[in-house]
Amino acid sequence: MTHRAPSLPIAALVVLAGADHAWAGMPSVTLTDLARMRVQTISFFLLGVLLCAWVVQRVWNSLGRDFPRLPRLTFGKALGVVTLWGLLFVLILTMISGARELMTPGAWEKDGYTYTIAGDQPPASPDVDLAGRRQALDRLRIALWTYARSHEGRFPPEDDPEAIPEEAWRVPDPSGMRYLYVPGEAADEGRSIVAYEPGLFDGERLVLRADGRIVSMSPEEIAAGLAGGLAQ
Structure with missing residues (x-):
């Protein structure tokens, strides 16, 4: 019984041996990192x-x-x-x-592919909270000064939602409280208090003055300013 050698490998060797040119740098399929x-x-x-x-x-x-x-x-x-x-x-x-x-x-919140306890979230940075509070009070300042330009420099006589948008009066807090407003002031005249935060936050409160500046004041300083302690 005779055994026949496989002809396909031999033919492949013959073709490769008789090739005049060898091509390098053949393209290859690669995967992305993901x-x-x-x-x-x-x-x-x-x-x-x-x-x-x-x-x-x-x-x-x-x-x-x-x-x-x-x-x-x-x-x-x-x-x-x-x-x-x-x-x-x-x-x-x-x-x-x-x-x-x-x-x-509501006790668990999704964090990526896992869940974490909502109460374990790190508290917001005081600097971030202060920046948000200052930005909210600045929106009220823009609304008041816009009103004053068309009313001979005077602010609204009271915190009327029709004069100033209701959203501008809201303190950035879930309670939905409004800024405390002092009517009867004029824009860019003196340093009297125009509006200030209610007692929702620890420490000093943000105060909007008639000169357009937003400053931090303690409750005692606010009380003195409302009583006429600040220079006009």
Whole structure:
């Protein structure tokens, strides 16, 4: 009986040996960094599943030596058992997450791919809060000065929503309180108090003066200014 050598590899060698030119720098398919990370993650996950299935198969079959009535477990069946148990654990964890949200509504907030307790969020920086408060009071200043330009430099006689938009009177606080307003003042005349924050924030309050400046004052200084303690 004669054996015939495969002709395809020999033909390929002949073609390569007789080639006059060899081309270098052939294009190759590469993955992006994100795709490479995903492929690595999926590969690691699949390797872990296969390894767990192999361990389950070996442990089960080793028990068969002491318990002959146990059927032998193939690798395919072990892989199915591991996959089924994995899906079962995912279902249980999902039910636990749902029960946690039902028992403590609003206590958890999504942070990326995980959840964190809402109360554990770090408090806002005082500088950030002060900047937001100053910006809100500056909006009221712009609205008051716009009104004064068309009313001979005088501010509204009272905090009328029709003269100044209601949103401009609101303090940036969930309570929805309004700025305290001192009617009867004129724009760019003296340093009298025009509007100031209510006692919602710790420490000094922001005050809008008639000269257009926004300054920080203590409650005592505000009381003195309202009583005529500031120079006009």
